[in-house]
Structure formats: C-alpha cells, structure tokens
Amino acid sequence: MEVGQLQRSFVEFTESLFREGFLDAQFCQLQQLQDENNPDFVIEVVSLFFEDSEKLLNDLTRALDQQDVDFKKVDACVHQLKGSSSSIGAERVKNACIAFRNFCDELNIDACLRCLQHVKQEYLLVKNKLETLFRLEQQILAAGGAIPMVE
Amino acid sequence: MAAQVLDVGFHVLAVDDSLVDRKLIERLLKTSAYQVTVVDSGIKALEFLGLLDEEKEISGSNHQQVVEVNLIITDYSMPGMTGYDLLRKVKESSYLKDIPVVIMSSENIPSRINRCLEEGADDFFLKPVKQSDVNKLIPLVPNSFTGKPIKNHEQQQIFSSSTCKRKQHTDEYLSPTLRRKRYNQIFS
Numbered sequence: 001m002e003v004g005q006l007q008r009s010f011v012e013f014t015e016s017l018f019r020e021g022f023l024d025a026q027f028c029q030l031q032q033l034q035d036e037n038n039p040d041f042v043i044e045v046v047s048l049f050f051e052d053s054e055k056l057l058n059d060l061t062r063a064l065d066q067q068d069v070d071f072k073k074v075d076a077c078v079h080q081l082k083g084s085s086s087s088i089g090a091e092r093v094k095n096a097c098i099a100f101r102n103f104c105d106e107l108n109i110d111a112c113l114r115c116l117q118h119v120k121q122e123y124l125l126v127k128n129k130l131e132t133l134f135r136l137e138q139q140i141l142a143a144g145g146a147i148p149m150v151e
Numbered sequence: 152m153a154a155q156v157l158d159v160g161f162h163v164l165a166v167d168d169s170l171v172d173r174k175l176i177e178r179l180l181k182t183s184a185y186q187v188t189v190v191d192s193g194i195k196a197l198e199f200l201g202l203l204d205e206e207k208e209i210s211g212s213n214h215q216q217v218v219e220v221n222l223i224i225t226d227y228s229m230p231g232m233t234g235y236d237l238l239r240k241v242k243e244s245s246y247l248k249d250i251p252v253v254i255m256s257s258e259n260i261p262s263r264i265n266r267c268l269e270e271g272a273d274d275f276f277l278k279p280v281k282q283s284d285v286n287k288l289i290p291l292v293p294n295s296f297t298g299k300p301i302k303n304h305e306q307q308q309i310f311s312s313s314t315c316k317r318k319q320h321t322d323e324y325l326s327p328t329l330r331r332k333r334y335n336q337i338f339s
Contacts, residue, residue: 026279033178033282041178048171079228083257084171087279 003145010136014150017133022126027089046130049088053123056081060116064109074112075104081119092122161296162186163288166196166225166237167255172278176224176255179285188220193232193240196225202244220250222291224276227256227263235267242271251291255280 001009017023034041056077063074082097100115137147163185165176173189180187190196197203200220223241225234234254241247254267257278264275273291276284 026281029279029281030175033175033182038178045171045174045178048174052170079257080169083169083278086257087169087171087175089279 001139001143003140003143006136006140006143007145007148010133010140011148011150013133013136017129021091022129024089024091026087030088043134045088046134049084049090050127052084053081053093057116057120057123060119064113064116069109069112071104071107075101078104078119090123090126093119093126096122160184160186161221161292162188162219163222163224164196164199164220165189166191166193166223166229166234168192168226168229172226172255172280176280179280179282180224182282183285183288185222193225193229193234193237196223196237197232197240200241200244200247202240202247221296222251222253222288224253224255224288226278227254227267228258235263235270238267238270238272253288 018027030042030045060074060077060081063070063077078097078100082094082101085091085093085097096115096119100112100119103111103115140147163180165173165180165187167173167176167189168191173191177187177189188199190199194203200223223237225237227234234256238252238254241250241252248271251273252271253274253276254272255276255278256263259277267275274287276287
C-alpha cells in the first residue's frame with residue numbers, strides 16, 4: 001500500500017477510536033509527550049498498561065473465585081485499573097471500572113463477575129485497537145512516510 | 152571529608168505506586184527540564200530524603216555526596232504509607248519542612264483536598280495528570296534555577312531554606328529506563 005493510503009487509513013482509524021470512546025483526550029497528552037528524544041514514549045506507556053492490566057485482571061479473577069470474596073481487595077484492584085486506564089486515556093475501560101466499583105460497594109458477587117467480564121472485554125478491545133494503531137504507524141514509517149497529526 | 156553538594160538543577164522527587172503513572176509523571180516533569188527521581192512508595196521516598204536514618208549522622212568516613220530535593224510530588228492513595236502520611240512526615244521534619252509538596256489523586260474529594268492543603272501541601276492535582284498541571288509547578292521553581300534575576304526578595308528567602316541534603320543513592324532509586332522495544336517484539 002502506498003504511503004498516502006496508509007496515512008489516510010491511519011487518520012480515519014485514529015478518529016474512529018476517539019469518536020467511539022475507546023480513547024479520550026488523555027491519549028493526546030501521551031502523544032504530545034512523544035518527540036525525537038522520546039520516540040517510543042506512547043508504545044512504552046501503553047505496554048506498561050497492558051502488563052499492569054493483565055496482572056490486575058488475573059488478580060481480580062482469582063479474588064472473585066474465592067469462597068469468601070475479599071471485596072476490599074477486589075475494590076483495590078479495580079481502583080488501580082481505573083487509575084492506569086484513565087492515565088493513558090482508555091476511556092471505555094475506565095468507565096467499566098467505575099461501574100465495577102459501585103457493585104463492589106454493594107458486595108454483589110454476581111454483579112461483580114459480570115463487571116469483570118465487561119472490563120475484560122473492553123480491555124481486549126482497546127488492546128486490539130492500539131495494536132492496530134501501532135502497526136499502522138510502523139507501516140507508514142517503513143514506507144518512508146511521516147505519521148500524520150490527528151486533531 | 153566534607154559532604155559535597157551536587158548541582159543537578161531543580162530536582163523533583165515523584166512518588167507513585169502505579170507503574171503507568173510513574174512513567175507518565177517522570178516524562179511530564181522532564182519536559183520542564185527538571186531533574187527527576189521516581190520511587191514507588193512513601194517509605195522509599197523517606198529513605199531517599201534521609202528521614203529514615205536521621206539518627207545516623209552522615210559520617211565522615213566516606214565521601215557522602217549530597218543531592219538536594221527541591222519539590223516532592225506524591226500520589227495520595229498508596230498502600231502502606233499514603234501521600235498524606237508522607238506529607239506529614241516531611242512537614243514535621245525540621246530540615247525538610249520547607250520543601251514544597253504536591254499531592255496527586257484520582258478522586259475529587261474536597262475534604263481530602265482540604266486536609267492536604269491544611270497540612271501544608273502546596274497544590275493538589277487531579278489525575279490523570281496533564282502538561283497543564285505540571286506547568287503549574289513553575290511558580291514553585293526559584294529564579295536561581297532559571298538563571299533569571301531575582302525579582303521577589305521575599306520569594307527567594309522562602310526557597311533558600313527549602314533544599315534538603317541527603318545521601319546520594321545508587322540506581323535503585325532512579326526510574327528504570329525502558330529498553331526501546333521494536334514493534335514486533337511487543338506483540339509477539
């Protein structure tokens with residue numbers, strides 16, 4: 001595919017991510033922090049987010065699987081996940097975590113299990129979207145083009 | 152041997168238990184060309200500031216290099232020692248109490264914010280932290296760091312005692328530099 005086409009796909013795809021609420025303005029903050037001296041900043045932060053999230057989701061699965069669910073622990077994990085998703089601009093994951101915390105307060109195991117499924121779904125969606133975005137960037141660079149700025 | 156004071160520019164100590172947030176705050180602070188040290192807990196912050204071993208005097212037996220901390224920015228909710236606990240410890244210390252402390256929190260709880268401000272915090276940032284928040288730190292940087300002539304004599308007096316001298320630590324306290332990963336390695 002030629003560079004122009006790749007760049008157009010990139011712009012359309014990025015715009016859709018914001019429009020569909022996968023990403024919010026905080027993601028733009030990350031992009032603005034990337035420059036020639038820190039060319040991999042966004043990927044680095046997002047990779048940390050993936051690492052962190054996967055650990056938290058495993059912890060949550062385990063915590064909700066116990067005979068006696070420790071809701072304090074569940075809440076603490078969701079709080080952390082909410083924090084890191086908010087810091088990178090993963091809006092839908094963050095919102096799923098907010099809903100989750102409300103059910104933790106109610107000590108409602110079934111609702112929490114449903115919330116966990118929802119958070120996992122949103123996480124996998126945004127992970128997939130971001131990986132696609134990074135792949136598109138790589139293709140543009142490999143074809144000798146520059147990554148377009150998306151407002 | 153006398154302790155040597157290293158001149159490292161305006162030095163910020165950032166404290167946060169979140170991996171993602173540590174990465175973000177470090178980068179944000181570096182855009183303002185601050186010297187940055189990042190730690191993952193209140194206890195490590197106290198260790199870095201020399202508060203944990205106040206009893207042991209800086210001995211003359213080794214060359215102790217001393218690095219100043221000019222600002223502390225800390226997350227509020229951390230396991231063990233909270234940012235509020237850390238704030239209190241700093242403000243209770245005779246030689247650290249004038250260091251400006253900024254608290255960060257993902258939760259907008261007015262009573263929490265007021266409590267921190269009353270305890271002596273200079274500012275409170277709501278997470279996620281952005282560039283505009285970090286720009287608010289600029290007034291806390293004395294003119295002596297920017298090389299500009301000192302305009303406000305009173306301001307200079309406030310900050311002249313705000314430096315903390317403590318032992319220089321090894322790389323343990325420096326934020327790990329991430330290896331640059333190639334795209335295909337991340338997604339394998």
